[in-house]
Amino acid sequence: MSTGSGASSAPAPDPHDTRTALDTPARKNSMFSSLRVRNYRLFFLGQVVSNIGTWMQRIAQDWLVLTLTGSSAAVGITTALQFLPMLLFGLYGGVLADRLRKRPTLFVTQSAMALTAIALAVLTLTGRVEVWHIYVAAFALGLATVVDNPARQAFVSELVGRGQLQNAVSLNSANFQSARLVGPAVAGLLITGVGTGWAFLLNGLSFVAPLAGLMMMRARELHAVERAPRGKGQLREGLRYVSGRPELLWPIVLVGFIGTFAFNFPVYLSAFADDVFQGGAGVYSLFNTLIAVGSVSGALLAARRGTARLRLLILAAMAFGAVEIVAATVPELWMFALLMIPLGLFAMTVNVTTNTSLQMATDPAMRGRVMALYMMVFLGGSPVGAPIVGWITDTYGARVGFAVGGAIAVLAAAVIGLVLARVGGLRLSVCWHGGHPRVRFVPRERQEALAPVA
Structure with a gap:
């Protein structure tokens, strides 16, 4: 790990030592220190605009599917199709992210996402949209994210360097979740006022901001990172790299369980809004907004906290599952809504802690493949989990589905925590x-x- 100007004579911690990762005290950082870097500031501001549009489309897409079909399982299928490409091709996307220059790669993937949103907007605004159109758009968006996600994750280190990496990753998460405060609220107004098509259109136009930011960056100020040369066996090399490092392998396994069964908020929250509390799009947006309040708090605390510890990951995962179980049992709308705040806080703590610990423990030339595997497991688990939890929700009710997801999170965290402790x-x-x-x-x-x- 890099040190400050006053270097200590003590030996650096072994990044492969799980015990060190569990017990090393956190280092305090300035909460917004990475924003002093011009290139990262451009990246951050572009993502602010684009992320608001992304959340608008997520809410509009889920609600449009529910309106057309009346089925939580259909919402789950849409989510599954969006993340299925990550499950199928995620590792290949990581190989490409390690080989290619990140900035031009992101320009292509962000442009593809913009075109997908605009195409869906045209279909919706002209009254020709059908469920299969949404399915195709979700799958196309997923194909773009196969390369975009690992490239964007790895690009952060080129923007800020290793010394500011943790802070920048945490601020990225705060950025995404802050947009969640605005996006669902705007989406709710658009859906009830002028229709879902306008949410799709505004999302497509929002990509102008990150594309402009990429064009304005100064290439000479990027931190040079070794790119993997083209060659055979790079995918297998990435898998071997992760499998031989417990501090990488077990956090990925944990977020796999949580992402598959406990993070399916579109399925759970739309069912609670529509079936349990007989609300509308406004109630669904409210749930997402309150989760975002907790998520922003969790991300900013992570930016302030400094070094991510695996012990914190285990505790946050257990707390996250416990809150889901409690929320599944509360009788009143206001009680359920308030619980969305700690749910978002613990969910974001899991997300940021996993992300930063993986990036800090990974060699730069392998970072794209490691982050692709992480995203493949975390997001790609949805094609398996979303239809399952959608079926449980439709068959046994939203409360049972939510409680089952929380119980799986608690059990997975407890077991993997014991495994990491034993390995360390x-x-x-x-x-x-x-x-x-x-x-x-x-x-x-x-x-x-x-x-x-x-």
């Missing part, structure tokens, strides 16, 4: 400190030293 040479220590019980993981040799003498 840690044991669970329960002792009294200041008159209160204290539960934590400690090195095995320390656990033995703390054991009472017979």
Whole structure:
């Protein structure tokens, strides 16, 4: 890891040491320090506009499908088609992201997304839209994100360098979730006022901002990152790289379970808004907005906190699942709505902690493939999970579906937490400190030293 100007003589921590990742104290950062970098500032501002449009389209797309079909399972199918390309081709997208120059690659992928949104807008505004059109548009958008996601994730390191990487990743998440505060609200107004087609059109036009930002960047100020040469076996090389590093493998497995079963908010929240609380598009937008409030808080706390720790990831994942279980049981709309705030906070903590820990522990030449695998598992799990949770929701009700997703998150976090602790040479220590019980993981040799003498 890079150090500040006052370098210490202490040895640097081994990035492959899981115990270090679990126990190293966090380093404090300025919350917005990476915005001092001009290229990153242009990238950030462009994403602000584009992300608002993206959230508008997400809400409009889900609600349009629900309106046309009346089925939560159809919403799940739409989500599945959007993320199916990531599941099928995600690793190949990572290989391309490691080979290609990031800035021109992003220019192509962002342009493709804009054209997809505009095509869907034309169909909707002319009254010709059918469900299969939305399915095709969702799949086309997914194809573009296969390369766009890993390239955009890896491009951040070229914009800010290693020293500001964690802060920039956290601010990217805060950016995305801040747009979630505005996008759903605007989408709700557009849907109820003039129709879903205008949300699609505005999303298409919003891509002008990131495309302009990419064009205005100064190439000489980008941090040079070694690109992988063209060659055979690069996909297998990426898989071997991850499988041999527990600090990469197990967080990806954890977010795979959570992304597949617990992060299917379009299915769960649309069902709660429509079936449980008999609300409309405004209630659905409200749920998404309140989740965004918590998500922005979680992302900004991550930017302030500094070094991501795997222990925090495990605890946040368990808390996230527990909040889902509680939310599934509450009887009143206002209680459910308020729980969306901590749900968003813990969800974003899981997301940012996983993202930053993976990027910091990965060699630059492998970053595209590692992040592609992460995105493939996290987002690509939806083609498997969305139809399943949609069927559970339609068959047994929204409350059962939400509770099942939360229970899977809690169980996966508990099991993987124990696996990481064992791999890292840690044991669970329960002792009294200041008159209160204290539960934590400690090195095995320390656990033995703390054991009472017979």
